[in-house]
Every structure is written in structure tokens, then in C-alpha cells.
Amino acid sequence: ETGVTQTPRHLVMGMTNKKSLKCEQHLGHNAMYWYKQSAKKPLELMFVYNFKEQTENNSVPSRFSPECPNSSHLFLHLHTLQPEDSALYLCASSPGTGANTGELFFGEGSRLTVL
Amino acid sequence: GENVEQHPSTLSVQEGDSAVIKCTYSDSASNYFPWYKQELGKGPQLIIDIRSNVGEKKDQRIAVTLNKTAKHFSLHITETQPEDSAVYFCAASGNRDDKIIFGKGTRLHILP
Numbered sequence: 233e234t235g236v237t238q239t240p241r242h243l244v245m246g247m248t249n250k251k252s253l254k255c256e257q258h259l260g261h262n263a264m265y266w267y268k269q270s271a272k273k274p275l276e277l278m279f280v281y282n283f284k285e286q287t288e289n290n291s292v293p294s295r296f297s298p299e300c301p302n303s304s305h306l307f308l309h310l311h312t313l314q315p316e317d318s319a320l321y322l323c324a325s326s327p328g329t330g331a332n333t334g335e336l337f338f339g340e341g342s343r344l345t346v347l
Numbered sequence: 348g349e350n351v352e353q354h355p356s357t358l359s360v361q362e363g364d365s366a367v368i369k370c371t372y373s374d375s376a377s378n379y380f381p382w383y384k385q386e387l388g389k390g391p392q393l394i395i396d397i398r399s400n401v402g403e404k405k406d407q408r409i410a411v412t413l414n415k416t417a418k419h420f421s422l423h424i425t426e427t428q429p430e431d432s433a434v435y436f437c438a439a440s441g442n443r444d445d446k447i448i449f450g451k452g453t454r455l456h457i458l459p
Binding site: 234236272273274275277280288290322324333335336338339340341 | 351356379381383388389390391392393396436440446447448449450451452
């Protein structure tokens with residue numbers, strides 16, 4: 233138990249569906265992240281939020297829409313996805329960002345399959 | 348931006364032997380180098396990290412070395428055990444932005 237909980241653990245969706253991934257952290261951290269993990273590729277940083285404000289958008293397509301209502305919750309809204317978007321989506325949190333990042337605490341991920 | 352290269356992509360080691368994973372980075376301003384272990388079905392978990400003001404750090408069977416001049420750092424696991432089988436990721440970051448850049452990972456197999 234890392235203190236970061238992701239739901240759902242598995243998701244299968246069609247290209248025309250709309251779904252959301254949810255992440256919650258119980259660590260009192262100020263920063264939250266979305267990473268994409270595909271086979272044989274590095275962990276790809278997608279978004280960073282610090283104190284609910286987005287501080288990084290790593291050129292992610294607009295079919296991925298993040299939402300951070302507070303420092304404990306992070307969502308990734310999905311719509312009109314492509315099969316190549318199938319991957320493991322990992323949420324992480326940390327005490328801060330930049331010089332205050334410290335350790336990243338990851339959730340177990342949401343395995344997304346786009347048909 | 349920062350680029351982290353990691354080698355090898357797969358490593359098989361006899362139980363009890365040592366394993367070494369190597370990484371290089373491109374941004375000389377990077378000053379924080381963590382290593383994460385990812386077990387099957389789980390997210391990555393920090394196992395050791397090193398900052399640029401030291402050249403080596405050890406924690407029981409795990410050690411990390413850093414050569415800032417050459418811009419490379421390595422993970423050393425001694426007396427490997429079956430539970431060491433996992434994917435290991437190196438990463439690098441600096442003070443300037445919010446990015447922690449990961450390598451592609453090394454799948455470590457500990458052979459009985």
C-alpha cells in the first residue's frame with residue numbers, strides 16, 4: 233500500500249467512448265502526476281499538478297483531459313481515444329515539485345485497452 | 348531537455364551473484380538520480396536515490412554510484428535473491444522544472 237489509489241484497475245473502451253480514470257492520495261502531498269507506461273518505452277510524463285494548478289503538460293493530445301479538484305484527487309478524462317493509447321496509466325504524488333519533489337509515490341496503475 | 352539512456356534492457360543473473368544496471372543522462376544540470384523497482388502488477392517504488400553532491404550511496408545489498416563528469420550512474424545489487432526479480436528504472440531530474448525523466452527500464456531475472 234503506497235498511499236496512492238487508482239481506479240479502475242482495468243478498463244476496456246471503444247474509440248467513441250468517454251471514460252475517466254481516478255487517482256486519490258492519502259499522503260498529504262501537494263503534487264500529483266499522470267504517467268503513461270507502454271511496452272518497451274520509458275515512463276512518459278503526461279501532466280503535473282502542484283497545489284491543484286497544472287504546471288506541466290508534456291504535449292499530450294487533447295483527447296486526454298486532466299482534472300485536479302484538490303491536492304488529493306486527480307482525474308484523467310478520456311474521449312475519442314486511439315488503439316495506440318492502450319497502456320498502463322500511472323498516477324503518482326510527491327511532497328512538492330522542482331527542488332522539493334523528493335520521492336514519487338505511484339499507484340498500481342489503470343490498465344487501459346482501446347478497441 | 349533531459350534524456351536518460353538505460354542498459355541493458357534485460358539482465359539474467361544467477362541467484363547469489365551481483366547485478367549492475369547502467370544509465371547515462373544528458374543534462375549536466377540534473378542533480379537528483381532515483382532508482383525505482385516495479386514488480387508485476389504494481390507501480391514503481393523508490394529503492395534508492397543519490398544527489399549530485401555524493402559519488403556513492405549504499406543501502407544493505409543495493410548501492411548506487413554517480414560520475415558527474417561522465418554523466419552516468421549505476422545500480423549495483425549484490426547477493427541477488429529471487430525477490431529481486433523485477434523491472435528497474437533509473438531517472439534524473441534537476442531543480443529547474445517539475446520533470447523526472449525515466450530510462451526505459453531493465454528487466455532483471457534472478458535464476459535459481
